[in-house]
Amino acid sequence: MTGRKRVINLALQGGGAHGAFTWGTLDRLLDEEDIEIEGISATSAGAMNAAALKHGLVTGGREAAKQSIADFWLGLAGLEGAFSEPVTEWLRAFAPSPTLISKALDNSPMVVASDTLTRFLSPYQFNPANWHPLRAIVDDLLDYSAVCHPTGPKLFIAATQVRTGKPKVFSGTEICTDAILASACLPTLYQAIEIEDPATGRIEAYWDGGYMGNPTLFPLFYETKTPDILIVHINPLEREEVPRTSQAILNRINEISFNASLLRELRNIDLVNRLIEDGTIAPNRMKRHYIHSIKDDKFMSQLGVASKMAMNRTLLLLLHDAGWAAMDNFLAEHQDDIGRRSSVDLRAMFS
Numbered sequence: 001m002t003g004r005k006r007v008i009n010l011a012l013q014g015g016g017a018h019g020a021f022t023w024g025t026l027d028r029l030l031d032e033e034d035i036e037i038e039g040i041s042a043t044s045a046g047a048m049n050a051a052a053l054k055h056g057l058v059t060g061g062r063e064a065a066k067q068s069i070a071d072f073w074l075g076l077a078g079l080e081g082a083f084s085e086p087v088t089e090w091l092r093a094f095a096p097s098p099t100l101i102s103k104a105l106d107n108s109p110m111v112v113a114s115d116t117l118t119r120f121l122s123p124y125q126f127n128p129a130n131w132h133p134l135r136a137i138v139d140d141l142l143d144y145s146a147v148c149h150p151t152g153p154k155l156f157i158a159a160t161q162v163r164t165g166k167p168k169v170f171s172g173t174e175i176c177t178d179a180i181l182a183s184a185c186l187p188t189l190y191q192a193i194e195i196e197d198p199a200t201g202r203i204e205a206y207w208d209g210g211y212m213g214n215p216t217l218f219p220l221f222y223e224t225k226t227p228d229i230l231i232v233h234i235n236p237l238e239r240e241e242v243p244r245t246s247q248a249i250l251n252r253i254n255e256i257s258f259n260a261s262l263l264r265e266l267r268n269i270d271l272v273n274r275l276i277e278d279g280t281i282a283p284n285r286m287k288r289h290y291i292h293s294i295k296d297d298k299f300m301s302q303l304g305v306a307s308k309m310a311m312n313r314t315l316l317l318l319l320h321d322a323g324w325a326a327m328d329n330f331l332a333e334h335q336d337d338i339g340r341r342s343s344v345d346l347r348a349m350f351s
Helices: 016-029 045-060 062-077 084-093 098-106 109-120 135-141 177-183 218-223 246-277 313-337 346-350
Strands: 006-012 035-043 154-161 167-171 193-196 203-208 228-232 290-294
Touching: 006 045, 016 045, 016 062, 016 228, 016 313, 035 045, 035 218, 045 062, 045 135, 045 154, 045 177, 062 135, 062 313, 135 177, 154 177, 154 218, 167 177, 167 218, 177 193, 177 203, 246 346, 290 313
Parallel strands: 006 035, 006 228, 035 154, 228 290
Antiparallel strands: 154 167, 154 203, 193 203
């Protein structure tokens, strides 16, 4: 490593509780003083990580950002407070394998009952009061004067507009608790999040951003200068085994669907890069991009759909540690690629 300043954009996927993997990646990345984050495009759990990151950076710098993201996840796990550190270390020391935890969650009577309920009743029926379990946590954690502050990384939070089926990207002062919850609104679990469109005055309903962009990359093309995009994947691109149970089949359908829009955007990036390389497009007409990737498909493939919804304390810590290790490996192998070249073979990723 040369010590030169490196600037990157982050693209953070959604995936429920599996977003704790991203917590780990950011925890490690923030140790690197010579890496600056210009923009962050994020969806669902990625949006919550992104907002907590920006909040911390603006209010207190890198250490505050690390603490802000940790506070969110430890709060979800019920591990916040004075005794959180010894408890988390104890859970790590005696943690079973992710596969065992995932199987236990898949077969949990509560998970089975919840799955049955959501197959027959909509959230408008089983939750008519529209109580949202994450609203108070997000409200308490974030100061939006910091999250929306013009300094620090630019934030782009993706949701899906129900009426049109098009992506909606919230940015700047549009980012609020409702925007973050809209980005994470799975329609089988939560009522659509309704937000007024300031341009039209119309109340629009939004579902999870993962349907149209997980995450969307195009805001990073137009609103930032750096060519480098570091994608944190939490939905496995590949699974070796053919799913055979109904749960496993639904989980794989979800993963494929939530990766599809990202792979389409990566195809477009590869096409533009090739057109610039062969001289068809002048470099000053379109922006060349360098793509980097953080993932651990082997670890994530051990986990089923139930583990995305259950805030299992031990599993969240295992996900954090897997993310930390994945980022550490990336930095050791590819930190000097930033600003110079892609560190992944795009065509191999989407072909």
